[in-house]
Each structure stands twice: as C-alpha cells, then as structure tokens.
Amino acid sequence: MSEPLLEARNLRVEFDAGRGLFRRKRFAAVEDLSFELRAGETVGLVGESGSGKSSLARALLKLLPAARGQVLWSGEDLTALSGAALRMRRRDMQIVFQDAPSSLDPRMQIGDILAEPLKIFEASAGARERAARVARMLERVGLSPRMTNRYPHEFSGGQCQRIGIARAMMSNPKLLICDEAVSSLDVSIQGQIVNLLQDLQRETGMAMLFISHNLAVVRQISRRVLVMYRGRLVEAAARDALFAAPLHPYTRALIAAVLSPDEAPARIAAEPIDDEPRSSRALAGCAFRSRCAYAAPVCGERPPRLEAAAEEHLVSCHRHAELAAVNTPPT
Ligand SMILES: Nc1ncnc2c1ncn2[C@@H]1O[C@H](COP(=O)(O)OP(=O)(O)OP(=O)(O)O)[C@@H](O)[C@H]1O
Numbered sequence: 170m171s172e173p174l175l176e177a178r179n180l181r182v183e184f185d186a187g188r189g190l191f192r193r194k195r196f197a198a199v200e201d202l203s204f205e206l207r208a209g210e211t212v213g214l215v216g217e218s219g220s221g222k223s224s225l226a227r228a229l230l231k232l233l234p235a236a237r238g239q240v241l242w243s244g245e246d247l248t249a250l251s252g253a254a255l256r257m258r259r260r261d262m263q264i265v266f267q268d269a270p271s272s273l274d275p276r277m278q279i280g281d282i283l284a285e286p287l288k289i290f291e292a293s294a295g296a297r298e299r300a301a302r303v304a305r306m307l308e309r310v311g312l313s314p315r316m317t318n319r320y321p322h323e324f325s326g327g328q329c330q331r332i333g334i335a336r337a338m339m340s341n342p343k344l345l346i347c348d349e350a351v352s353s354l355d356v357s358i359q360g361q362i363v364n365l366l367q368d369l370q371r372e373t374g375m376a377m378l379f380i381s382h383n384l385a386v387v388r389q390i391s392r393r394v395l396v397m398y399r400g401r402l403v404e405a406a407a408r409d410a411l412f413a414a415p416l417h418p419y420t421r422a423l424i425a426a427v428l429s430p431d432e433a434p435a436r437i438a439a440e441p442i443d444d445e446p447r448s449s450r451a452l453a454g455c456a457f458r459s460r461c462a463y464a465a466p467v468c469g470e471r472p473p474r475l476e477a478a479a480e481e482h483l484v485s486c487h488r489h490a491e492l493a494a495v496n497t498p499p500t
C-alpha cells in the first residue's frame with residue numbers, strides 16, 4: 170500500500186485546566202491518538218461534544234501544538250516544521266469551519282477573500298489570472314461570478330459556507346478538513362453542501378476528514394469512520410462495518426440513538442459491576458465505564474488498548490469479542 174498522506178502518531182493535545190493547589194494543571198483534550206489517512210480517502214470523525222475532535226483537527230494542521238507525539242505529512246514530520254516551510258505546507262491542507270459567516274472578514278469583498286490564498290501561495294499569478302480563477306471557483310461552488318464585489322453579510326449561511334469552501338479550495342489542497350461544516354445549516358442546505366463537497370472531492374481526488382455530530386451525513390460521505398471518546402480513539406472501521414456491526418459500546422449507543430429500533434444493533438445483557446469504592450484503581454480503567462451498559466470488573470482495573478478486531482477494524486474495549494459475537498447474525 171502507498172504511504173499515508175497524513176498520519177498521527179500517539180498525538181496528545183493539552184490545555185490549561187486552571188490552577189491546582191500547587192501548580193497549573195493541564196488536561197489532555199486528545200490523548201495517545203494514532204490514525205492514518207490515505208490520499209483521496211474520505212474519513213468521518215464522530216464523537217460527542219467535547220470529545221476532542223476540533224482539537225485533533227487543529228493539531229493535525231499545526232494550528233495547535235502537539236504536547237506529545239507526531240503528525241506526519243507524506244512521511245514528513247510536521248511537528249518539526251515552522252515558519253515559511255510550514256506556511257507552504259498549509260497550502261495542501263485546508264480547513265472549513267462550522268460558523269462560515271464569522272470566519273469571513275466582513276470588510277472584504279468575496280472576490281478579495283478568494284484571491285488571498287493565491288496571493289500567498291502563487292505570488293506569480295497576476296491580477297487578471299487571479300480574477301479569472303476566483304470567477305471559476307465561484308461557479309464551481311454554485312455561486313455567480315457576478316457576486317465578486319459583494320460582502321459576506323449579503324449572503325445566506327449556506328452561501329457563506331460555499332464561499333468558505335471556495336476559499337479553502339483555491340490552493341488545490343490535498344486534504345480538506347471539514348469541522349462541523351454543515352452543522353449549523355438547515356437540513357436541505359446541509360444536503361446541498363454535502364453534495365458539493367462530494368463533487369469537489371471526486372473532481373480533485375483530495376482527501377477529506379469530515380467531522381460531524383450528524384451520523385447520517387458521516388455515513389453518506391465517509392469510506393471509513395473514526396469514533397472518539399474523551400480524547401481517545403475508541404473505534405475505527407470501514408463505514409459499512411461500523412454501521413452494521415459496531416463493536417464499542419459507545420459507538421453502539423451513538424448509532425442506536427439515530428437508528429430505528431429494528432435497525433439498531435442487538436443489545437447484550439449488561440454484566441453487573443461490583444460495588445467497589447471509588448479508588449485510584451477505578452480511575453485507571455476504561456474512561457467509558459461509568460456510562461457503559463457492558464462494564465465488567467476488568468474495565469475498572471486497566472484501560473483497554475486499541476486493537477484489531479478484524480481487518481481494518483480497530484476497537485478499544487475489553488469485551489469487544491463478546492460484543493462482536495452478539496452482533497454476528499446466526500448462519
Ligand atoms: N482553547 C481551549 N482552552 C481550554 N480548553 C479547551 C480549548 N479548546 C477546547 N478545550 C477543551 O478541550 C476539550 C475538547 O474540545 P474540542 O473542542 O476539541 O471538542 P469537540 O469534539 O470538537 O466538541 P464539539 O463537538 O462541541 O465541537 C473540551 O473539554 C474543551 O472544553
């Protein structure tokens with residue numbers, strides 16, 4: 170297989186948690202997270218609010234520092250890059266955020282907003298070429314080239330998101346990260362933007378990391394899906410395998426919450442947990458334990474490790490084999 174386009178190795182992202190008794194405390198928004206993304210691949214990233222998806226996205230682009238671990242771009246360690254070298258790398262890796270209107274400078278005409286990446290990354294392009302490429306890109310994202318002189322406030326939320334996508338596409342990125350890019354839009358507009366992203370992805374062959382709360386959208390767009398819980402990767406699998414036979418109890422809960430009861434994966438009986446006192450030992454166990462219907466004593470003793478349950482199917486749960494058995498339909 171070819172070398173991954175992007176690879177995270179044991180990545181940790183920290184934030185300040187305020188002052189403790191003696192010193193400032195830090196906490197990990199992303200912890201020991203590893204994954205690969207191949208050229209042209211669309212990978213979905215799901216997890217509840219606060220699970221660390223945006224922190225991961227920003228660390229991948231080096232918009233946030235990695236406290237530990239590495240980010241490799243085509244094998245090159247991004248964590249070691251800075252200055253001009255990093256700026257040039259950024260041309261290949263773009264991001265589209267949730268709140269499109271506020272990510273566009275209200276004082277700039279959209280023609281200038283779209284021309285800016287060209288000024289940075291292709292300084293040799295003249296004003297006329299820039300204008301032509303801006304016009305082509307506007308058309309490509311479904312806006313009229315006649316709109317170049319308008320300001321962001323003259324556009325709807327969906328149109329602003331098209332402008333944000335156009336701006337990201339101006340440098341022909343090899344990777345587009347969409348961080349909740351459709352989440353604040355009406356459902357019908359969401360569908361249009363997802364279609365646009367899929368078209369752009371097919372035309373350009375770029376890879377996409379698609380972050381969303383919305384499992385239906387992730388299911389539509391992704392070839393592979395990553396599931397995060399409290400900063401860690403708890404499951405990663407091909408899309409169909411993940412939706413048909415999720416192995417991690419958290420993934421099962423996420424999917425069960427959006428599927429109708431007869432579509433949802435089978436439930437297995439919960440094992441009662443001994444009523445042990447809260448001790449430091451309990452903290453060493455699985456982070457999902459207090460919410461898990463399947464928690465067993467071992468889950469409080471040591472944290473599960475991410476391991477291969479099947480080809481291209483990673484899961485971090487002590488009981489994944491039992492859960493898989495229950496999911497497999499009888500032959
Ligand atoms: N700049 C920051 N300073 C301190 N803590 C932060 C900062 N950004 C995020 N966090 C914390 O890090 C954790 C992960 O946040 P993050 O925004 O990455 O999650 P998320 O999965 O993107 O959530 P959402 O789905 O709501 O966008 C949360 O506990 C959050 O409060």
Ligand code: SF4
Nearest residue numbers: 455458461468486487
């Ligand atoms: S390791 Fe235990 S507590 Fe954690 S998800 Fe698996 S069964 Fe639940």
Ligand SMILES: [Mg+2]
Nearest residue numbers: 222223224348
């Ligand atoms: Mg986020």
